[in-house]
Amino acid sequence: MSNAADTQADNTGQLRLQVTVPNRLGLHLRPAARLVGILRGFHADVAVRKGDRTVSAASLNGVALLDARQGDRLEFTATGPDARAALDAIAALATESFGDVEARPVGVPASASAAVSAVDLPANALPGNALPTNTLAGIAAVGGTAVGQVRLLSQTHPTLPERSGDAQGEIARFRGAVAAAQGELDGLIGRVGIEEAGIFEAQRLMLADEDVLRAVLDGIAHGRSAEAAWWDSVEAMAKRYRSATSALLQGRAADVLDLGRRVLQRLMPDLLSGAAFPEDTILVASDLTPSEVAQLDPGQVVGILLQFGGAATHAAILARARGIPMVAGLGTHIADLREGLTVVLDGSRGRVTLQPPLEQIAAVQREMDARQVRLRDLRESTHLPAVTPDGRRIEVMANIGQPSDSAAAVALGAEGVGVFRTELLWMNRDAPPSEEEQVRAYAAAAAGLNGHPLTIRTLDAGGDKPIGYLDMAREENPFLGHRGIRFWFDRIDLARVQLRAICRVSRQHPVRVLFPMIATVDEIRAARRLLKLVQRELAAGLIASDPAMPIGIMIEVPSAVTMAEALAAEADFFSIGTNDLTQYLMAADRGNAAVSALATPFQPALLRAIGAVVDAAHAHGRPVAVCGEMAGDPRLTRLLLGLGVDELSMSAPAIPEVKAIVRATNYADARALAGEVLSLRTAAEVEAALTGDQREASIGN
Ligand code: PEP
Numbered sequence: 083m084s085n086a087a088d089t090q091a092d093n094t095g096q097l098r099l100q101v102t103v104p105n106r107l108g109l110h111l112r113p114a115a116r117l118v119g120i121l122r123g124f125h126a127d128v129a130v131r132k133g134d135r136t137v138s139a140a141s142l143n144g145v146a147l148l149d150a151r152q153g154d155r156l157e158f159t160a161t162g163p164d165a166r167a168a169l170d171a172i173a174a175l176a177t178e179s180f181g182d183v184e185a186r187p188v189g190v191p192a193s194a195s196a197a198v199s200a201v202d203l204p205a206n207a208l209p210g211n212a213l214p215t216n217t218l219a220g221i222a223a224v225g226g227t228a229v230g231q232v233r234l235l236s237q238t239h240p241t242l243p244e245r246s247g248d249a250q251g252e253i254a255r256f257r258g259a260v261a262a263a264q265g266e267l268d269g270l271i272g273r274v275g276i277e278e279a280g281i282f283e284a285q286r287l288m289l290a291d292e293d294v295l296r297a298v299l300d301g302i303a304h305g306r307s308a309e310a311a312w313w314d315s316v317e318a319m320a321k322r323y324r325s326a327t328s329a330l331l332q333g334r335a336a337d338v339l340d341l342g343r344r345v346l347q348r349l350m351p352d353l354l355s356g357a358a359f360p361e362d363t364i365l366v367a368s369d370l371t372p373s374e375v376a377q378l379d380p381g382q383v384v385g386i387l388l389q390f391g392g393a394a395t396h397a398a399i400l401a402r403a404r405g406i407p408m409v410a411g412l413g414t415h416i417a418d419l420r421e422g423l424t425v426v427l428d429g430s431r432g433r434v435t436l437q438p439p440l441e442q443i444a445a446v447q448r449e450m451d452a453r454q455v456r457l458r459d460l461r462e463s464t465h466l467p468a469v470t471p472d473g474r475r476i477e478v479m480a481n482i483g484q485p486s487d488s489a490a491a492v493a494l495g496a497e498g499v500g501v502f503r504t505e506l507l508w509m510n511r512d513a514p515p516s517e518e519e520q521v522r523a524y525a526a527a528a529a530g531l532n533g534h535p536l537t538i539r540t541l542d543a544g545g546d547k548p549i550g551y552l553d554m555a556r557e558e559n560p561f562l563g564h565r566g567i568r569f570w571f572d573r574i575d576l577a578r579v580q581l582r583a584i585c586r587v588s589r590q591h592p593v594r595v596l597f598p599m600i601a602t603v604d605e606i607r608a609a610r611r612l613l614k615l616v617q618r619e620l621a622a623g624l625i626a627s628d629p630a631m632p633i634g635i636m637i638e639v640p641s642a643v644t645m646a647e648a649l650a651a652e653a654d655f656f657s658i659g660t661n662d663l664t665q666y667l668m669a670a671d672r673g674n675a676a677v678s679a680l681a682t683p684f685q686p687a688l689l690r691a692i693g694a695v696v697d698a699a700h701a702h703g704r705p706v707a708v709c710g711e712m713a714g715d716p717r718l719t720r721l722l723l724g725l726g727v728d729e730l731s732m733s734a735p736a737i738p739e740v741k742a743i744v745r746a747t748n749y750a751d752a753r754a755l756a757g758e759v760l761s762l763r764t765a766a767e768v769e770a771a772l773t774g775d776q777r778e779a780s781i782g783n
C-alpha cells in the first residue's frame with residue numbers, strides 16, 4: 083500500500099513513524115479527528131511533521147491545519163511509556179485511510195459504526211464491502227440516481243424584505259421565530275447522536291447570544307425588517323468565523339448560516355420558493371422541512387443530500403413524490419461536500435461519489451437514461467388495473483400533499499388518493515386555512531381524480547410536522563406527544579371546520595375520511611361522534627353532505643395493532659401507516675439516522691403486525707390499505723399482496739412499477755411467499771428472501 087508506515091527508533095530514543103497519506107481527500111477534519119481521538123488513550127507525546135511544520139498530534143486544529151493531501155509524507159515522533167503502542171495505532175489507522183474508507187452499513191452513520199465495531203453486530207447492520215475513498219455512505223432515502231454540482235443551502239443568499247414600519251410587530255415576530263427555532267433545536271438535540279447534538283448545542287448558544295440579539299433589535303429599531311436585521315447579524319457573525327485562522331473555526335461559519343436560515347424559515351415560511359438554483363443542483367443541507375422540499379423545483383434540484391434524517395421523514399416523502407433522489411444521514415461526511423463539487427448521488431444505495439471520473443458520469447447518465455426508458459414503458463401499461471393472472475385485484479392509489487398532485491397521480495395510473503396529507507395545506511402560512519379554502523382545496527383534489535375516491539386525512543400536525551402558528555407546546559418527545567388526532571381533538575374549533583369542509587365536498591365527490599394516530603377504541607368513537615355532529619349541523623343549515631361517507635383509521639400505533647379486532651368493528655376501513663408503525667414498534671425514531679437500521683420495512687415484527695391487522699380487518703369484512711412508504715417499494719409488492727392487503731397507496735411515481743409487478747404475480751405464489759417470510763426471524767433474512775424473490779420475478783430488476 084502507498085501508506086507505508088515504518089517505525090524506527092532514532093539515537094535520542096525517540097520513536098519515529100513515516101506515513102504516506104492515502105486518502106483521496108487528504109487528512110481533512112474527520113480523519114484528523116479520528117487520529118486525535120485514538121491518541122487520547124495513550125500515555126505518549128506525539129508530534130507530527132509535514133515538511134518544515136511540526137504540530138502536536140493531540141491538537142485537532144494543529145493536525146487539520148497541516149492541510150495534508152493525498153501522497154504527502156508525514157513523520158510522527160513519539161515519546162513516553164506508550165510511545166510504541168501509540169505509533170502502532172497510528173500505523174494501523176493509516177492503513178484504514180484514517181477511517182475515511184471505513185465501510186459503514188447503510189443506515190448507520192460514521193459515529194454509530196465506530197461505536198459498534200467491537201461488539202457483536204446484528205446481522206442487518208454488518209458492514210458490507212469497503213468503499214472507494216471518494217465515496218460517502220449514508221441512508222438510502224429516496225431511490226434514483228443523479229449527477230450534478232453541490233450547492234450548499236447555507237451558502238445561498240435569500241431575498242429578504244428590507245424595511246418595515248412597525249418595529250413592535252417586527253420584534254414580536256422575531257422573538258416568536260427565535261423561540262420556535264430554540265424549540266426545534268431542543269427537539270433535535272434529543273433526537274440525534276452526540277456528534278450532531280454538539281452542532282445544535284453550539285447553534286442554541288449562538289441563538290442565545292445577547293450581542294447578536296441586541297444587534298437585531300437595533301436594526302429593527304432603525305426600520306429594518308426582522309428578516310433583514312437578523313440576516314445582517316448572521317452574516318456579520320459568519321464573517322467573524324470565516325476570518326479566523328483556524329480551519330475548524332472557519333468551518334463553523336456554515337453552522338452560523340445554517341442557524342440563520344433556521345430562524346429565517348420561521349420568519350418566511352416560503353423562503354425557498356423564490357430561490358433559483360442552477361440546473362443540475364445537488365442540494366446539500368443539514369436537514370430540510372417538508373415545506374422546504376415542497377418549494378424545490380425538480381427542474382433545478384436533481385438530488386438532495388442531508389446530514390440528518392432517514393427514508394420515512396416527511397422531507398423524504400415529499401422528495402419521493404417529486405422524483406428527487408435523496409441520500410440522508412450523511413452525518414459528519416457532510417463536511418466533505420464543498421460548494422461546486424461534482425458528485426454522483428445514488429439514492430437507492432445511499433452512496434455519494436465525489437468528483438467521479440468522466441467515464442463514471444457517462445455510465446451513470448446511461449443508467450439514468452435506461453431507467454427513464456424502462457419507466458416510460460411501464461407507464462404505457464399503467465392504466466391497466468392491478469389484477470394478478472389468477473384474479474386478485476389490488477387498488478393502487480396515490481399519497482398526495484396538495485390538490486394539484488391528484489391529476490398528476492391519475493396520469494401515472496392512480497385509481498384514487500389513499501391519503502391526502504392535509505397538514506401540508508396548513509404549512510407555509512400564518513393562520514389555518516378557512517372552511518372555504520379547505521372546500522376549494524379538497525374539491526380541486528377530487529376534481530383531478532375523474533370520479534376515483536379521495537381519502538382525506540384529518541390534520542396530522544406534530545412530530546416532525548410542527549405548525550408554528552398553532553402554538554403547539556414544546557415537548558420532550560414530540561412523536562410520543564400531542565400529535566395527530568390528539569392535538570386535533572383539543573382544537574375542536576379546527577376539527578369542526580375541517581370536518582365541515584370534508585363533508586361539504588363529500589356531497590359531489592366520492593370522499594372517505596381518515597383519522598390519523600388512532601390508539602384506542604374511544605378515539606374512533608369520539609371521532610365518529612364529532613363527524614355525526616358536524617353532519618347534523620350541516621343538515622340543519624340545509625347544506626348537503628354524504629351521510630354514508632366511509633370512515634377509516636390509520637393503524638400506526640402499536641396499540642391499534644393489538645386492538646385491531648375491536649377497531650375493525652368501529653371503522654369502515656383501515657390504512658396501515660407503516661412509517662409511524664415501524665418507528666413505534668421498533669422504538670426507533672423515523673428521522674434519526676443512528677437507528678435507521680432498526681426502522682426498516684424488513685423487520686419481522688412489522689410484517690407480522692401487518693399480517694395480524696389484515697386478518698383482524700378481514701374477519702370483520704373491512705378492507706385494508708398500506709399507505710406508508712413501503713407500499714411504493716417494488717421489493718415489497720409481492721409480499722404485501724401475499725399478506726392480503728387490499729390497497730396500496732404510495733407516492734405517485736412508484737405506481738407504474740408496482741402495478742406491473744402485481745399484474746405479473748400469481749396471488750397463490752404471493753401467498754406462499756408471505757407464508758415463508760412470516761416464518762423468518764430477522765430483518766436480514768427477510769431482506770435476503772425478498773431480494774432473491776425479486777430477482778426471480780420478471781419485473782423490478
Ligand atoms: C405513516 O405513518 O405511514 C403515514 C402514511 O403517515 P405520515 O407519514 O404522514 O405520518
Ligand code: MG
Pocket residue numbers: 598638659661662
Ligand atoms: Mg403517520
